[in-house]
Amino acid sequence: MEEILRIEGLHKRFGKAPKAVDANAGIDLSVEAGAVLGLLGHNGAGKSTLVNQVVGLLRPDRGRITLASVDAIAHPDVARRLASVQAQANVPITGLTPLIAIELVGRIRGGNPTEVRRRSRELIDALDLGPWANTPAEKVSGGIARLTAFAMAAVTPGRLVVLDEPTNDVDPVRRRLLWEQLRRLADDGAAVLLVTHNVREAEHAVDHLVILDNGRVLASGTTAQLTSSLGDTLNLELETPPQITPHCPLALDSTSHGPTHWQLRVASARAAEAIAWASQERQLGRIDSFAISPRSLEDVYIELVSPERSAA
Numbered sequence: 001m002e003e004i005l006r007i008e009g010l011h012k013r014f015g016k017a018p019k020a021v022d023a024n025a026g027i028d029l030s031v032e033a034g035a036v037l038g039l040l041g042h043n044g045a046g047k048s049t050l051v052n053q054v055v056g057l058l059r060p061d062r063g064r065i066t067l068a069s070v071d072a073i074a075h076p077d078v079a080r081r082l083a084s085v086q087a088q089a090n091v092p093i094t095g096l097t098p099l100i101a102i103e104l105v106g107r108i109r110g111g112n113p114t115e116v117r118r119r120s121r122e123l124i125d126a127l128d129l130g131p132w133a134n135t136p137a138e139k140v141s142g143g144i145a146r147l148t149a150f151a152m153a154a155v156t157p158g159r160l161v162v163l164d165e166p167t168n169d170v171d172p173v174r175r176r177l178l179w180e181q182l183r184r185l186a187d188d189g190a191a192v193l194l195v196t197h198n199v200r201e202a203e204h205a206v207d208h209l210v211i212l213d214n215g216r217v218l219a220s221g222t223t224a225q226l227t228s229s230l231g232d233t234l235n236l237e238l239e240t241p242p243q244i245t246p247h248c249p250l251a252l253d254s255t256s257h258g259p260t261h262w263q264l265r266v267a268s269a270r271a272a273e274a275i276a277w278a279s280q281e282r283q284l285g286r287i288d289s290f291a292i293s294p295r296s297l298e299d300v301y302i303e304l305v306s307p308e309r310s311a312a
């Protein structure tokens with residue numbers, strides 16, 4: 001597959017010593033046509049700084065950014081044409097309707113008028129925006145405005161499509177519709193860079209992940225590669241009555257999430273014993289309910305990133 005975005009040794013520092021912040025401290029990553037790369041990281045990890053450099057809004061201190069074989073640092077104007085972006089903050093579209101805003105951006109990005117009209121309608125339907133298509137923008141909700149911003153990035157997509165927290169404020173049903181359209185963008189040949197700190201969503205939407213921490217790449221790979229680093233263990237989740245602390249002899253470790261919810265880690269080979277133990281504890285009234293499940297990307301993320309930062 002053709003490599004659309006390549007970032008090598010990207011450095012960006014803000015401010016001066018001793019208060020300097022290394023927002024990007026030597027980042028390498030790449031995204032191919034047809035693939036979705038998730039860029040995951042806590043607040044302040046350096047995600048937006050990276051995106052702003054890719055689309056020429058910030059100049060790196062050091063490093064290389066190549067976008068569809070073009071040196072994006074030397075030619076930021078070309079980079080902006082090659083990439084379509086849904087920024088973290090919605091572009092104000094006051095005075096327009098969602099449909100007009102989507103069509104307008106499609107035309108500004110050089111789309112053929114007939115194709116832009118067709119594609120705008122298609123996105124409106126696919127994202128279930130029909131009831132608001134012709135509503136003045138100042139009267140639509142935050143979630144509808146966010147979906148409109150997504151459609152504005154997707155109507156005449158660039159070779160690279162950058163989506164910065166596209167599902168903020170969007171309801172769960174329309175989130176799914178958005179993920180389908182995101183996949184469609186990749187299937188149609190775009191390279192998609194999805195910026196998020198929502199680990200659970202990223203897990204289902206992306207092909208590869210890069211986890212950033214304080215401007216550095218902490219880990220990268222597919223969800224399966226990242227979760228395999230956790231070893232052959234499973235989660236045993238327990239709901240207990242108040243004031244009961246479970247003592248499972250099979251648990252490798254145990255974390256409480258609130259007074260009645262516990263997450264234990266058990267070896268996969270002992271799953272049957274763990275279920276037998278939990279069933280018995282439930283009969284004795286020491287557990288209300290339990291569930292056993294594979295360890296998730298969220299578990300990897302929490303193990304990699306220090307707890308105070310992973311609260312994002």
Ligand SMILES: Nc1ncnc2c1ncn2[C@@H]1O[C@H](COP(=O)(O)OP(=O)(O)OP(=O)(O)O)[C@@H](O)[C@H]1O
Nearest residue numbers: 014015021023041042043044045046047048049050
């Ligand atoms: N213009 C700026 N001047 C000074 N510091 C900045 C500037 N922009 C970003 N920073 C700092 O650089 C670091 C990375 O910020 P950045 O916005 O890239 O993080 P982020 O991962 O996008 O965070 P979030 O998820 O909260 O949007 C932070 O410490 C931030 O305070």
